[in-house]
Amino acid sequence: MLVHVSLLVGNGFDIQANLKTKYSDFYKYLRETALHSESLNDNTIYKEINKMHTSDKYYEKWSDFEMGLMSLTQEVNDESGLSDEKLFVDKMEIETHLTEYLKSIEQNINVEKEKDKIIEEFSRSASLLFLSLRDLNRDQIGNVLKLNNDVKTMHMNILDFNFTSLFKDSYELMEDNLASVRGPIGNSKLGIPMKKHEYIKVHGSTSRNMNLGGNDSTQLGVKMRDSRYSFSFIKPELDKAIAEKSYIRGKKALQRSSVFFVLGMSLGESDKNWWGEIANQLLRREKSALVIFSYHPDEIITNNGPYHKLEIDRIIDKFSSYFSDSKRDALEKIQQKVFVVINSRLFNLANMDFDEVNE
Template sequence: MNITFFIGNGFDIQSGLKTSYSNFYDYLNKELKWVEIGWPLNNEISEDPETWADFELALGKITEKEEILANHKDLYDSIDDFKSVFASYLQDEEKKLDIDFKDEAIQNSFLSTFRNFHSDLQPGEKVKFNSRLNLHETWTYNVITFNYTSLFKEIYEKLPSKLGEHSLGNRTYHKNKGVFMDIHGTHQLDMLLGVNDHSQFSSKLHEIDDESSFVLVKDITNTELRNTKKETATELIHKSNVMCIFGMSLGATDKMWWDLIGGRLLSDKSTQLVIFAYEGVNRGTSTRKIINMRKKWEKLFLSHLEVSEEAEEDLLDRIFICIDSNNIFRLPEKTKDLISSNAQNAHN
């Protein structure tokens, strides 16, 4: 059985790193770094940082402006500047990671997640979820990360190849590490920033300049880089029996991946999806609000798919939403405290 985890920036943030775009803009303001990012992004973002909290979506929309269309090569240069300064910022953030990735407590936090990732499901959900799991075979855990940092990778690579085991009758089946890949590159190599497809930026820009495709569309950039990341990730999804999304907003600029996950769910009715959603609520939040949060995330995922109402009902029977899990890839408090204590020296 293949279990594939999709890891987003929420993991880094949960672990104490300041890696959101908003964090980066605060840094640019504090350190007076806007000058290092050329026009037009320096002006556009500094004047309206809230709109640019979703950088990739805002990047696509800015191409609709006539002034940008007339000077689109300046935009490309500005994107390069942005990537360079952002990569340097993330590299400084990683200086906080003066920790032992082989630390037993850190290792156990990951091992516990892989072995018990479905522990936060509600009792009725667990019965349904577990009934579809194939216990008569080895389980392989794959990871596709969308992060530019190395924190998750550093911990994952230090884990033993055998993550656990389960027994059935007189037979024992292993739980093994599988494929790890960073689909959007890292701050050190092939860092991808952009939109999902041509519909998310100006059709006029696409008409007047072919270069716009591989500058702005992440999927096309990967193809032009001549790597096989898309093909490898697609194959992993097609073989997955369980898929888990953690630390991601399910944004439109990654729509192709939600389409692929949805397609896998539709093609095999034993396949299941768990979305670990962050809402930042306390445990005393009303049941009405929790239920509405779950429905919001269900609706958000389904909004990326073009399916019938009947298909939606079938999908919802195999999509599980966990709000604010305390058990998923949560580093020990002493580790997070150490990361935070190093923060003051990160950008010096």
């Protein structure tokens, strides 16, 4: 018997590796670029986010920026004078700057330089995907999944939401046999071999088809919904338009999986398609579970029991909000299958030296 698992990887992985890929890092780059760019200073999106950052409503995460972009589409109307074409062109300009910025970060990364350390860290992390849970949660997920000696192997599907290539380049250093996933998981104390299965760059990369925007057309302004450019603001529609099939492949990976791990993602509304899909799978599959690896900068959240529980409840409530079924018993069934690990430090490349050696 084999079990499929899916690992969804977000920008938190890059941040943990000390890459300057936060939205705030990019905004700083834009401000510096705007000092000598006439077109950027006339860019509707840049002017809007610059205005936001001079108030107390600045964006903290990429998902905030994406939802801010969707809010800006509501300004496309006759009264404002903002046309759909102007907003489209401005979005393309922002994405060009984002590509240039992220490429400047990537050009200094050489994973081969730290190959042995990366392989060791990725193998360690893959083996601890369940053991990183606290004791009670480990028992609970074991009871949910009921993994036993019949499970001969786990197949790993990666859904990489980053534009950067660090996780993919690091993962490709690994052999097809990733690790022996350690227990105990329920009554099983045996290590279960985990093997590579499929790797999906969900939102493209710095070299190909970067996909930035919202989740669906309901997040667009009314005028923008009928625009010829609307597809470029909706990530599933853009993926379909460029025939990449990343969303199709990603959803198929989730549908064949019974265990889901989320690493370094904020559970934002711009990606709520994915959270709803996982929730549906948790309801559909009797033996299924979700583990969310979350980071919090305040160590009191990790070490203080009441604060720890409140943060876990907040994360589970946020995930549950994307479940469309209004039946209370269905929601409770899903919530019993969601587990949160705070500050696990898995897949941690913080101490690696990636800089290229210039000869």
